[in-house]
Amino acid sequence: MPLPLYLLAVAVFAMGTSEFMLAGLLPDIASDLGVTVGTAGALTSAYAIGMVVGAPLAAALARDWPRRSGLLGFLLTFMAAHVVGAGTTSFPLLFATRVVAAVANAGFLAVALTAAAALVPPGRKGRALAVLLSGTTVATIAGVPGGAVLGTVFGWQAAFWAVAAVCLPAALGVLKGIPAGRVRDEAAGRPALRAELAQLTRPRLALVMLLGALVNAATFGGFTFLAPVVTGTAGLGELWVSAVLVLFGAGSFAGVTVAGRLSDRRPQLVIAAGGPLLLAGWPALAVLADAPAALFPLVFVQGALSFALGSTLITRVLYEAAGAPVLAGAYATAALNVGAATGPLIAAAALGAAGNLGPLWASGLLVAVTLLIAYPLRRTVVPAPTGTPSPPPA
Structure with missing residues (x-):
């Protein structure tokens, strides 16, 4: 694989770290900027909102942009947003920088997916995309807890400076x-933009996008407020927050790995087995959170189940959006980030009403709603196979 591809993956790592790292920084940000932890949790939603808006917009606008200038522009905008965020003492300005960074993130990914495939021979495009997107997985395991350690030792601003430096x-x-050249239309037979947008009116696509958003809302709702659970309910020191985030990240890696082997051919198994287990896991975590011996393994399991079920549902989005080859990834990104935007807001309300464990109970409720919708419509969510499906274009 060419070196520029790995450097693009480094950018994806920085962006993934930025998206998830606030889970370990919220208490310090709230204290430093004079807001509640629940209010600080809205920063996660701000990033998700920017991704929701930026993903389809950038995917449409970047179809014919020069790849190098597009990538560099999005990347420098992302970096500048973190420099401004690290230097501000204003919560509204920090909120605004999170939205800007997220839009730049979405734009970068929209261009990078095409650029990565162009860097390698046609027969190795799948491997190139795997290298690119591995940056996000590494971010959940190393970048996020690393950001939490920096925030604990040097202040939350240090994590923002580190992301900018990467x-x-x-x-x-x-x-x-x-x-540097302008992208030519490499897919003359692709549908018109209006035809791709019209795919959103298909009920099956709308359903799987809704289910993916609900599961991701549960994931981000619980994940965003793990720090107060660790330091408050479990009574552990701040450095233990990083350990818990590592466990959640390792679980997410395991869940995505397993689901990657099953979600194409046996999605029914992932949904039927993973859904009830995920539903039971959030209340179990709430009940046992004061016992570190139970907290640690449950965090790992919930990370694995959340990402296994969520990635399987998002894979269904890609299949159902096969008629929109340019915007399919944007629809999947939008579904993920609608959940990431609403989940922390719901969890913040639960935090105010029920204390540190409220977000965990709220996550369980969101999974319950998902299963109540999915079960009677399970044949719609995962139609009976008519042959071996082939993945939609990237």
């Missing part, structure tokens, strides 16, 4: 490794 080698890779 963007520098990626920018160099874009300048040195990505061609």
Whole structure:
């Protein structure tokens, strides 16, 4: 694999770290900026809102952009947003920088997916995309807890500066490794933009997007407020927050790995087995959160189940949006981030009403709603196979 591809993955790592790292920084941000932890949790929603808006917009607008200038512009905007965020003492300004960073993140991914495939021979495009997107998985395991450690030792601003710094080698890779010419229409037979947008009116696509959003809302709702559970309910020191985030990230890696093997051919198994277990896991975590011996393994399991079920549902979005080859990824990203935007808001309300454990109970409720919708419509969510499906275009 060419070096520029790995440097693009470094940028995806920085963006994934930025998206998830606030889970370990919220108490410090809230204290420093004079807001409640629940209010600070809205920063996670701000990022998700920017991704929801930015993903389809950037995917549509970047169809014919010069790849190098598009990637570099989005990356520098993302970096600048973190520099401003690290230097501000205003919560509204920090909120605004999170939205800007998220839109830049969505735009970068929209262009990078095409650029990564163009860097390798046609027969290795799948491997190229796997390298690119591995940045997000590594972020959940290493970047997020690393950001939490930086925030604990040096202050939350240090995590923002670190994300900005990681963007520098990626920018160099874009300048040195990505061609500067304008993208030609490489898929003359692709549907018109209006036809791709019309796919959103299909009930089956709308259903799987809704289910994916609900599961992701539960995931982000519980994940965003793990820090108060660790330091408050479990009574552990702040450095233990990083350990819990590592466990959740390791679980997410395991869940995505297992689901990746099953979600194409046996999605029914993932949904039927993972759904009830995930539903039971959030209340179990709430009840046993004061016992570290139970808290740690349950966090790992919930990370695995959340990402296994969520990634399987998002895979269904890609299949159902096969008639929108350019915007399919944007629809999947939007479904994920609608959940990421609403989940922390619901969890913040539960935090105010029921204390540290409220977000965990709220996550369980969101999974229950998902299963109540999915079970009677299970044949619609996962139609009976008519042959071996082939993945939709990236």
